[in-house]
Amino acid sequence: MFLLILLYLMLVLLRPQEYPALEDAHLPLLPVTLVLALCGWLISRTKSFGSPQYLLLGAFLAVMMLSEVMNGWFGGLLTELLQFGPVVAAFVILSNAITSTRQVFIVMAVFVVCATVLALHGIEQARTGIGWTGVPLIQDGRIQYVGIFNDPNDLGMLFVLSLPMAMALSGRGGAFGLRRLFWLGAGVLLLYGIYLTDSRGALLAVAALLGVWLWRKYGLVAAALLGSMGLAGLLLLPSRLSDLSPDEESASGRVDAWYEGFQMFFSHPVFGVGADNFTDYNNLTAHNSLILVLAETGFVGFTLWLGFVGYCFWMMLTVLRHQPELPDASAIAAWRTERAIAMTLLLSLSGWLATAFFLSRSYTVVLYLLTALVVAAYANARRQFASLPGFDLGRDWVRLAATAAMAVVGLYVVVRVLLAFQ
Numbered sequence: 073m074f075l076l077i078l079l080y081l082m083l084v085l086l087r088p089q090e091y092p093a094l095e096d097a098h099l100p101l102l103p104v105t106l107v108l109a110l111c112g113w114l115i116s117r118t119k120s121f122g123s124p125q126y127l128l129l130g131a132f133l134a135v136m137m138l139s140e141v142m143n144g145w146f147g148g149l150l151t152e153l154l155q156f157g158p159v160v161a162a163f164v165i166l167s168n169a170i171t172s173t174r175q176v177f178i179v180m181a182v183f184v185v186c187a188t189v190l191a192l193h194g195i196e197q198a199r200t201g202i203g204w205t206g207v208p209l210i211q212d213g214r215i216q217y218v219g220i221f222n223d224p225n226d227l228g229m230l231f232v233l234s235l236p237m238a239m240a241l242s243g244r245g246g247a248f249g250l251r252r253l254f255w256l257g258a259g260v261l262l263l264y265g266i267y268l269t270d271s272r273g274a275l276l277a278v279a280a281l282l283g284v285w286l287w288r289k290y291g292l293v294a295a296a297l298l299g300s301m302g303l304a305g306l307l308l309l310p311s312r313l314s315d316l317s318p319d320e321e322s323a324s325g326r327v328d329a330w331y332e333g334f335q336m337f338f339s340h341p342v343f344g345v346g347a348d349n350f351t352d353y354n355n356l357t358a359h360n361s362l363i364l365v366l367a368e369t370g371f372v373g374f375t376l377w378l379g380f381v382g383y384c385f386w387m388m389l390t391v392l393r394h395q396p397e398l399p400d401a402s403a404i405a406a407w408r409t410e411r412a413i414a415m416t417l418l419l420s421l422s423g424w425l426a427t428a429f430f431l432s433r434s435y436t437v438v439l440y441l442l443t444a445l446v447v448a449a450y451a452n453a454r455r456q457f458a459s460l461p462g463f464d465l466g467r468d469w470v471r472l473a474a475t476a477a478m479a480v481v482g483l484y485v486v487v488r489v490l491l492a493f494q
Contacts, residue, residue, distance in 0.1 A: 073112035074169040078182060080105045080162065084437055085186035085230070090219040092206040106158055106165075113165045120168055123387075123447045124465035128380040129440075133160050135373040136347040143346040152347050156435055163440040170448035173406075173456075176413055177244075179445050180237040187234035188258045190217050190227060191265030198268050215268045220436060228274025229427040231262045233442060236281065236419035238262060240412060277426035284422045288392065288415060326359040326430065327490045333358045333367035334484055344370035350432070361428035362483060375476040377434065381425070382475065383463060384443045387450040388418040396459045410453045417446050 080102065088094065089101045113119070121127070133156055140148020170176055193203040194215030202208040203217075210216050214224040221227045242255035266274045332354040336345045347368050350358050358364035366374040391414035398404045420442060433439065454460045465472075 073109060073116050073118075073165065074171075074175060076105060076109035076112055077162070077165045077169045078179070080109055081166070081179070081182055081441055082186060084162075084220075084441065085183070086189060087217070087219040087221070092218075103158070106162060109165050109169075110161055113168060116168070118168055118171060120451065122462065123167075123451065124383050124463050124468070125167075125380050125443065125447050126164065127465055128376050128383070129160055129163060132369075132373060132376040132380065133157065135343065135369050135376060139343040139346045139369050139373065140349075142343045143340070143349065145346065148346065156347075159435065159437045159440050162437055163444045166441060166444035167447040167451075170445065171452065173409060173413070173452060176445065176449050176452060177241065180416070181241060183234045183442075184238045184241060184255070184258050184262075187230050187265075188238075188261050190221065191231060191261045191268075193217060194227065194265050194268045195261070212270075214270045215265070220438070224269040225271045225273055225427070225431050226433065226436075228266050228269035228271035228277075229424065229431065229433065230438060231265045231269070232274050232277040232281065232423035232427055233420040233438075235259060235262045235266075235278075235423065236416045240416040243412070271427075273427040273430035276430075277423045280426035281419050281423050284419055285415075288418075325356055327487065329354055329356045329359050330363050330483075330487045331491060333360070333363040334487060336367040337370065337480075340370055342370045342372055344368045344373060347435075357432040359430060359432055360483075361432060361434040362479070364432045365434045366480065366483075371476065371480070374480070375473055378476050378479060379465075379468075379472045381421075381439075381443070382472075384446040385418065385421055386463070387446060388414040388421065390461065391450065391453055392418070394457075394460055396457045406456055410449075410456065413449050414453070417442075417449060421446065 083089065083102050083105060089099045133152070136156055137149045137152045140146075140152060166179075170179060193205065194217070197203040197207070197209050197215045198213075203215075205218050207216060207218055207222070210224065215227065216222050216224055217227055221230065238255050238259035242252050242259065244251065244255075263278075266278060333350065336350070336353055339345075344367055345353055350364060350367055353367075358367060362374075362378070365377045369377070391410060396407060398407055424439060424442060428434075428439070450460075454462070
């Protein structure tokens with residue numbers, strides 16, 4: 073099961089089945105691999121649904137389906153099941169397949185290696201104008217890939233969330249320093265790839281990564297000060313980030329889309345306007361993953377989705393704040409490793425969230441493969457350190473709904489302020 077879902081992860085990221093030379097063959101590599109992995113999971117004895125994310129994601133799929141029915145399209149039940157159901161399956165299989173710290177690092181390595189391959193493809197594009205896939209630069213000179221990464225912003229998102237994993241792997245040493253050099257080199261290539269995407273969201277996410285790392289390392293004041301300096305340095309780079317302002321055309325279009333998303337929410341507050349229906353009401357997509365979910369699935373879906381993502385952050389912070397009793401040197405070393413994993417995945421989640429704030433990527437599989445790794449890492453840490461707390465969704469419902477309500481208010485205030493500056 074682990075090898076099959078690992079192959080699925082590689083196919084999701086590398087996407088050879090979508091190279092122009094192979095696209096006409098219509099090879100069903102992804103669905104076949106996922107079905108085989110699902111069969112392996114069904115016959116395995118390592119099924120676990122202890123984390124609240126399982127129930128939240130299943131309920132979110134149900135709400136997506138129901139949102140279509142509530143808006144008069146009963147055929148949307150099957151459509152959403154077929155579109156988002158495989159994503160849910162991939163999350164469940166990967167989070168169950170990872171049962172050891174070694175496997176956590178293997179999945180991180182797959183993320184980094186695949187992302188580095190895509191960065192090398194982008195470097196070739198930037199140098200020659202076209203990559204080995206046959207895909208050229210987009211018209212404004214930014215790099216792209218195939219499939220779900222044909223947008224430079226999506227490519228930048230993958231590079232950003234993989235960057236902390238490369239740094240974590242570089243710290244493990246071995247092979248006379250060559251392993252460290254390899255992963256550091258991958259990190260440099262990912263940074264260069266981010267620059268070549270010229271994605272403002274990805275560049276801001278790098279600053280966010282720096283800020284979160286500084287916060288955990290030196291405290292909030294140092295993070296704010298040094299993070300601001302890092303952001304100022306990014307603004308000096310020759311990139312689209314230096315053109316960012318509320319009244320710039322691209323930014324203005326995003327803010328207008330956010331406002332329209334709130335109008336959809338106000339008119340359909342419970343279940344939204346229906347999953348994948350945002351562009352039926354506005355000519356642009358939401359360009360914000362949170363507002364997209366709020367507009368399309370209403371407050372019910374938004375609460376479930378925000379809880380799903382929020383628990384992932386909460387798990388990693390719990391590991392970083394927990395202080396178990398460590399009876400011997402081996403326990404100390406094991407706990408240090410688990411803390412390093414938690415810090416890495418917290419940074420990856422933060423990088424994803426920073427980019428997702430400017431993109432409509434609420435339903436794409438990359439998020440759910442990352443969160444599957446988070447859930448598996450926490451379950452693995454609990455198996456080793458029983459004092460780590462579990463999470464009770466039944467006890468947290470009120471807190472979850474209150475947090476979602478505050479997030480809605482906060483997002484609306486941000487939108488109104490940005491509109492005032494246009």
